[in-house]
Amino acid sequence: MSAVSFHDLAKLDSDGRAALMRRSEADLSGFMEKAKPIVEAVRTEGDAALVRFGRDFDKANVEIGKLKVTEAEIDAAFGLVDKEVIAAIQFGIDNIRRFHEEQKPEAMWLKEIRPGAFAGDRFTPIRSVALYIPRGKGAFPSVTMMTAVPAVVAGVPELAILTPPAPDGSVDAATLVAARIAGVETIYKAGGAQAVAAAAYGTETVRPALKIVGPGSPWVVAAKRLLAGVIDPGLPAGPSEAIIFADDTVKGGLAALDLLIEAEHGPDSSAYLVTHSRRVSEEAIAALPEHWARMTEQRVTFSKAVLTGSYGGVVLTSSLEDSYRFVNDYAPEHLEILSTDPFAHLSHITEAAEILMGPHTPVSIANFGLGPNAVLPTSRWARTYGPLSVTDFVKRSSVGYVTASAYPAFAKHAHTLARYEGFSSHEHAVSDVRKAYL
The missing domain is CATH 3.40.50.1980 (Nitrogenase molybdenum iron protein domain)
Incomplete structure (x- = not known):
């Protein structure tokens, strides 16, 4: 078989680093x-x-x-x-x-913005x-x-x-x-x-x-x-992707075990182990054949295609800070923080749709029912989208209510701005014309 893709980040130029950011759905x-x-x-x-x-x-x-x-x-x-x-x-x-x-x-919800005027x-x-x-x-x-x-x-x-x-x-x-x-x-x-x-x-x-x-x-x-003009397409969720972030407190074999979780979805998946520890990276690569030996043939084929191809493998960084930077640039769908102290790393990572903390929280548990949603944005959309949620199934309407006592102050300022912007109907709707009807 081909060797697992290994990337020493310090030796990559900007084009090489940019290539690691690509997903299979990049060109549709x-x-x-x-x-x-x-x-x-x-x-x-x-x-x-x-x-x-x-x-x-x-x-x-x-x-x-x-x-x-x-x-x-x-x-x-x-x-x-x-x-x-x-x-x-x-x-x-x-x-x-x-x-x-x-x-x-x-x-x-409604809040009194000013006396007698409510918005929510x-x-x-x-x-x-x-x-x-x-x-x-x-x-x-x-x-x-x-x-x-x-x-x-x-x-x-x-x-x-x-x-x-x-x-x-x-x-x-x-x-x-x-x-x-x-x-x-x-x-x-x-x-x-x-x-x-x-x-x-x-x-x-x-x-x-x-x-x-x-x-x-x-x-x-x-x-x-x-069909985006016909139906709301929802959050962009394409082929699976994951980053297994590991510091030097965990075993590389464990990182390899979790690296295979999303890689086995299909050859169009993306999966990287990101670590600043050469020991962890070497142990992970060495452990993969043992893990593959336990898997079904189809899933071995899929995960090998990912980890030996252009959308997966092992990324060795020069420091924890470089690992954080890579994760944030990649903005993964799934992120595991493998560490005996995962909370020490959490504040450094802002661009990930799902963050799973510690060695007892593999993607498997999240995918099958921890509670948070496992339908997640892919292809770097985690930079602007979050996981599927209840709010994806509701729409929000603004509600406003101005009482008679609050109306004059609001009308005065609206009248001033309407005249400045040149909208006569806006202006007349809050002028003495309205007073005659009220």
Whole structure:
């Protein structure tokens, strides 16, 4: 096999350092061109296009009239999933619900800005949201948990899941179990760019939504960008990425163990171990073959492609400060701080969507139900976006109320500024003209 990619940061020029910042989704131009006819076909042909693309892309036996999962299929799923898996889903959903209930904003607040004048915010659920659950490189009931729970907590009245069907036309049974436990019963058998288009335009079966959330392949990301004028594409969540930050207090084998977590998602993932300790870096590289020996062949193939390629490997820095700088420049989706004193490093890191502290908090625990949301911005969008949350499923309206006693002072200043800016109707609305009506 190829050697694990090793980067001595002190020896890289600016171009070499910039290359480490790139993700697989950086150039979506090819995907966007190919996604355009898919999107247009769904817009014009509806269900027929979903069936055709389901057969062509997912190799799935799907039929017109059977794109929506039936209640009986969801019932049957509970008999197909091991009780331990159902218990794990329930455990995760309980924690995720508790976290997001705490996160939920109060329905409305008003504050007296000046005597007799009040201003505040009111939060109401978005009317309809589509939840995209990927499947191409595995089954993800955990993504169902992470997207459905905050949407239900927010009170979205129309929720629907879109997920690619299996070759036999079925939907992953654990995904159906998670959907029902979370509180979502509307599930459609469609994936990829065609699912995003169906959510945007609607079809004979799929009801259109105002927003779509959930991670996906470059095809999904490309379709979201193409349709951003039709449907709110939500936070930018593409292929998985992680940085394992390690200081010199931990074993390199542990860092290697966690480095593989996100790397195994697929060859388009990104995963770096970042450390200033040469010992940790060398121990990590030495430990990888032992860890790979325990993994399935598919996941070994995926993670080796990442760690020996352009989007992963080991980054050796010259100091802790250089490690902090690299992490902040990279702005990862997932960040682990592996240290016996992780809080010593926390204040130095500001650009990461998820920060997991210490050797007992691997990404696995966060992905499957610690509570915080594991649908996170990728491709450096952590610099301006946060994790999926209850607030992604509500909209905020400003509320204002001025009493008769407070009106004169506000009217006076508004009248002055309206005249200065040259807006006559603004000016007249707070002038003696209004007084005559009041």
